[in-house]
Amino acid sequence: MSKPVLVVKNLTKYYGERIALNNVSFSIGEGEIFGLIGPNGAGKTTAIKLITGLAKISSGSVTILGNDIVSNFEKAILNVGGIIENPNFYNHLSGLQNLKYFASLYGKIDMNRINYLVKVLAMQNRIKNKVKTYSLGMKQRLGIICALINKPKLLILDEPLNGLDPTGIIEMREFVKKVATEEKIAVLISSHILSEVEALCDTVGIIKNGVLIEHQNITDLQRGIKDKERFAISVSHPNFAAKIITKQYANKNVEVVGKNVILQASSQEVQDILKFLITNNIGIFGTRTVTKSLEEIYFDMVDKENKEGIL
Amino acid sequence: MKLFRITNSETKKILTRPSLYIMGIFLAILLVFTAVIYNPTPLENSTKSYQALTLNGVLSPDEVIRNFNTVKNSYTDAKVSDLGAVINFYSNKTLDFSTVYSNKDENSTAMAKLNSAFIAYSAIDSNDKSIYEGAKKNLEEAYTNFKNEYNKFFSTSYPIIRITENDKAEIEKIINLLDNHIYQQILTIPNHNTLINTLTSSKLITDLQKTLSKIENIEIENEVLAELNNINNSIKNKLSELELNINNSETVEEIQLNAARYVSVKTMGERLIGNKLYLELVKNKSDYSVNKLNALNTNPFVNDKQEVFFKNFISENIAIDSYLYENNQYDFEYNRNFSKFSIMGKDAQAFDYAFYSMELIAFFIIMCACITAATSIAGEYTSGTIKMLAVRPYKRSKIISSKFLSTLLLTFLLLLLSAIIVIITGIINYGINFTSILTVFNGGSVFVISPILMFIIYFLTILIKAIVFISIAMMFSVLFKSVTPAIIVSLLTYFVAPIFTSFVPLVPVLTFLPLINIDLFKFFGNQFIASSASQNSFVQIFTSQNFLSSNIFITLSLVIVSIALCLITTFVLFKKRDI
Numbered sequence: 001m002s003k004p005v006l007v008v009k010n011l012t013k014y015y016g017e018r019i020a021l022n023n024v025s026f027s028i029g030e031g032e033i034f035g036l037i038g039p040n041g042a043g044k045t046t047a048i049k050l051i052t053g054l055a056k057i058s059s060g061s062v063t064i065l066g067n068d069i070v071s072n073f074e075k076a077i078l079n080v081g082g083i084i085e086n087p088n089f090y091n092h093l094s095g096l097q098n099l100k101y102f103a104s105l106y107g108k109i110d111m112n113r114i115n116y117l118v119k120v121l122a123m124q125n126r127i128k129n130k131v132k133t134y135s136l137g138m139k140q141r142l143g144i145i146c147a148l149i150n151k152p153k154l155l156i157l158d159e160p161l162n163g164l165d166p167t168g169i170i171e172m173r174e175f176v177k178k179v180a181t182e183e184k185i186a187v188l189i190s191s192h193i194l195s196e197v198e199a200l201c202d203t204v205g206i207i208k209n210g211v212l213i214e215h216q217n218i219t220d221l222q223r224g225i226k227d228k229e230r231f232a233i234s235v236s237h238p239n240f241a242a243k244i245i246t247k248q249y250a251n252k253n254v255e256v257v258g259k260n261v262i263l264q265a266s267s268q269e270v271q272d273i274l275k276f277l278i279t280n281n282i283g284i285f286g287t288r289t290v291t292k293s294l295e296e297i298y299f300d301m302v303d304k305e306n307k308e309g310i311l
Numbered sequence: 312m313k314l315f316r317i318t319n320s321e322t323k324k325i326l327t328r329p330s331l332y333i334m335g336i337f338l339a340i341l342l343v344f345t346a347v348i349y350n351p352t353p354l355e356n357s358t359k360s361y362q363a364l365t366l367n368g369v370l371s372p373d374e375v376i377r378n379f380n381t382v383k384n385s386y387t388d389a390k391v392s393d394l395g396a397v398i399n400f401y402s403n404k405t406l407d408f409s410t411v412y413s414n415k416d417e418n419s420t421a422m423a424k425l426n427s428a429f430i431a432y433s434a435i436d437s438n439d440k441s442i443y444e445g446a447k448k449n450l451e452e453a454y455t456n457f458k459n460e461y462n463k464f465f466s467t468s469y470p471i472i473r474i475t476e477n478d479k480a481e482i483e484k485i486i487n488l489l490d491n492h493i494y495q496q497i498l499t500i501p502n503h504n505t506l507i508n509t510l511t512s513s514k515l516i517t518d519l520q521k522t523l524s525k526i527e528n529i530e531i532e533n534e535v536l537a538e539l540n541n542i543n544n545s546i547k548n549k550l551s552e553l554e555l556n557i558n559n560s561e562t563v564e565e566i567q568l569n570a571a572r573y574v575s576v577k578t579m580g581e582r583l584i585g586n587k588l589y590l591e592l593v594k595n596k597s598d599y600s601v602n603k604l605n606a607l608n609t610n611p612f613v614n615d616k617q618e619v620f621f622k623n624f625i626s627e628n629i630a631i632d633s634y635l636y637e638n639n640q641y642d643f644e645y646n647r648n649f650s651k652f653s654i655m656g657k658d659a660q661a662f663d664y665a666f667y668s669m670e671l672i673a674f675f676i677i678m679c680a681c682i683t684a685a686t687s688i689a690g691e692y693t694s695g696t697i698k699m700l701a702v703r704p705y706k707r708s709k710i711i712s713s714k715f716l717s718t719l720l721l722t723f724l725l726l727l728l729s730a731i732i733v734i735i736t737g738i739i740n741y742g743i744n745f746t747s748i749l750t751v752f753n754g755g756s757v758f759v760i761s762p763i764l765m766f767i768i769y770f771l772t773i774l775i776k777a778i779v780f781i782s783i784a785m786m787f788s789v790l791f792k793s794v795t796p797a798i799i800v801s802l803l804t805y806f807v808a809p810i811f812t813s814f815v816p817l818v819p820v821l822t823f824l825p826l827i828n829i830d831l832f833k834f835f836g837n838q839f840i841a842s843s844a845s846q847n848s849f850v851q852i853f854t855s856q857n858f859l860s861s862n863i864f865i866t867l868s869l870v871i872v873s874i875a876l877c878l879i880t881t882f883v884l885f886k887k888r889d890i
């Protein structure tokens with residue numbers, strides 16, 4: 001892995017008695033895009049607020065380029081750009097005035113940088129208009145420009161695709177990818193639009209009820225699932241087959257869909273099951289693997305956690 | 312350096328707010344408004360009363376001197392004549408404070424004697440001539456004794472007793488009755504039955520006793536008496552010196568000058584003694600009771616017909632009179648060189664107008680500062696931009712500081728701009744006059760300073776007031792995180808403070824309350840605040856009042872503690888809370 005930009009260790013946040021983030025750890029390297037996905041109320045925004053110092057950490061630590069966010073806030077946050085929750089601006093000012101204001105907080109205003117970003121995000125036509133006349137998508141784009149104005153090493157985007165049209169989404173995705181590689185920026189994106197995350201991220205972390213359930217490289221994640229792939233076995237007597245499989249293999253979860261029994265097993269197990277079925281005079285017409293999209297994995301995990309009763 | 316940068320950005324940001332321009336327009340209107348409503352009424356110069364000596368202006372020096380000698384005892388300025396009894400007391404009698412009669416015990420004894428004589432008299436048979444004559448004589452003696460004590464009591468003790476006008480009238484009435492019905496009867500009519508009836512029915516003596524017992528008797532320390540005697544003698548010396556000068560003068564101008572001094576010395580001296588004595592009498596009383604006494608019209612010492620009296624005010628007058636008297640500054644109106652509301656014996660000038668106008672302008676500007684400060688943090692929360700701002704490389708404390716400093720900077724600039732405009736307007740309309748001002752610091756020390764310096768002091772006290780209210784508004788801004796409640800509560804605080812100041816002015820404990828007691832300018836001379844001749848009640852509402860015999864150090868501590876508490880709360884809250 002490349003040099004880590006953001007290191008999150010055992011991050012925990014309590015809101016009063018309730019735990020909003022429970023012992024979350026991950027790290028993001030240079031040029032890496034990390035997707036934090038999870039349902040509403042999972043704790044994505046909370047994690048981002050802790051990372052950016054907006055909310056106080058209950059326990060654990062956040063380090064950005066070696067600087068602790070709590071003890072060395074100014075140095076740590078200097079390398080961060082981001083949108084948290086919604087992109088909010090001073091409505092009575094124009095987009096450009098807003099950008100200039102935020103840029104001025106870093107010292108001399110770099111107009112080249114502003115012009116470059118405005119152009120890349122196709123905001124030239126409206127940049128001189130007041131922000132209150134902007135659509136949500138325009139504000140998102142202005143938010144991204146604003147987040148990148150200080151050439152950050154860590155870009156944090158909380159639901160950046162909200163309000164963008166399909167072309168906008170594609171453009172934004174390309175843009176984020178481009179910036180990440182060109183400027184060697186580590187990107188943290190939170191989202192519940194899973195397909196987007198799938199297409200954009202190098203790594204994803206699935207978060208649910210404040211717990212980071214799975215945190216892996218996307219291909220690893222998919223491969224990991226493949227080790228215990230789901231198989232559909234087309235049989236003559238599916239219900240009977242399901243019954244005896246459950247009896248024989250105590251813990252197997254077997255579904256019956258039409259003439260198919262669907263179950264999760266390793267390749268070795270499938271061979272055993274096939275033999276077992278044949279011995280029991282069940283006709284087998286064929287088997288195939290049932291591949292999963294990330295989305296299905298996501299739901300699987302979330303549901304699994306639900307079933308296991310983890311809050 | 313970084314703080315400077317963020318403050319700079321913050322200030323520029325505030326300057327882009329549309330509301331700021333609305334405030335600017337209002338300020339401009341207000342500037343014009345104060346220029347229009349300023350309508351100074353020059354008061355008559357009371358030092359000019361000596362001109363009566365040369366009525367018609369054609370008298371010879373001898374005639375003027377003759378005039379002077381005939382009226383010299385009445386030479387107290389018309390305004391000062393309200394000193395009434397005390398002035399007469401001082402001017403007509405040789406006052407020796409060391410023998411002041413202040414004990415009313417003799418009075419009671421005399422009255423008791425009168426009572427028993429009366430009982431003895433009424434008990435005997437009028438036919439028994441020998442006993443009757445003796446009793447009659449006893450009663451007569453007792454009555455004369457009582458009359459003597461009574462007269463002594465009221466003629467020599469008056470300055471050191473307190474008695475309401477009602478009680479005094481009551482006593483006079485009873486004494487009259489005694490005089491007319493009883494004394495006459497004792498002396499002339501041998502039939503004592505009428506006398507007995509009169510006395511029993513009207514309970515005159517018990518009534519008198521009751522009323523007299525209400526009189527409050529105050530002991531004055533010997534040192535104070537000695538000091539007063541010294542001043543008294545010094546005045547007398549000076550007066551006879553001046554009288555000699557007058558009699559030796561050859562030109563009318565010379566006589567006039569000396570006569571004017573004569574009037575001044577007399578007025579100042581009498582006022583000095585009166586005030587010192589009064590302050591001594593009330594030194595252990597709160598301002599509240601001083602005012603109650605004053606409402607009963609029992610303070611014959613202070614000439615200005617003030618509605619409200621304060622010990623501070625009295626000691627300021629003492630300081631001024633002592634200063635003038637000791638420095639042979641006979642123009643006693645010198646201290647009134649200018650004031651916020653009244654112009655004494657002179658034309659209005661730029662500084663008069665500036666003080667007047669700034670009172671209202673400052674009230675408005677501080678109100679705007681409150682709104683700006685209340686919006687500063689709460690506005691960022693309301694618009695959500697706080698999340699954009701807090702992820703910049705500035706600690707929370709720097710963010711708060713920048714808001715505080717930028718609001719303060721803008722307030723300062725607005726005040727400065729207004730002050731300049733107001734002075735220029737004043738110069739254009741009324742001209743400018745740099746005559747020094749006599750002022751009293753902290754109710755004690757007298758200073759003669761340039762009006763420019765005085766105006767700068769005034770400006771600084773306004774600025775301090777602004778800092779207090781900005782701190783309060785900042786605190787509410789962080790506390791509520793929402794613009795509307797932050798502004799409402801801040802403004803409420805801002806408006807309630809002066810209302811409290813004017814409606815509950817006499818409760819001593821208020822001295823120790825912040826918000827109500829934050830005006831420092833009142834310690835630089837009451838004459839700037841004194842509203843005796845105020846011409847515009849509308850402006851008065853916004854005027855700080857010196858209602859407390861406070862002390863600049865108490866007030867300054869309150870101010871510093873208020874600012875510190877508000878800012879600490881603001882910083883801690885903003886630092887500790889999640890955004």
Ligand SMILES: Nc1ncnc2c1ncn2[C@@H]1O[C@H](COP(=O)(O)OP(=O)(O)OP(=O)(O)O)[C@@H](O)[C@H]1O
Pocket residue numbers: 015020038039040041042043044045046047192889
């Ligand atoms: N200020 C707060 N006080 C108390 N609880 C809070 C606060 N902010 C968030 N929470 C709680 O913390 C949990 C996580 O919220 P968070 O905003 O991080 O979710 P999220 O993953 O961003 O959801 P969404 O997709 O809806 O944005 C939720 O249960 C929420 O109710």
Ligand SMILES: [Mg+2]
Pocket residue numbers: 044045046085158
């Ligand atoms: Mg969220």
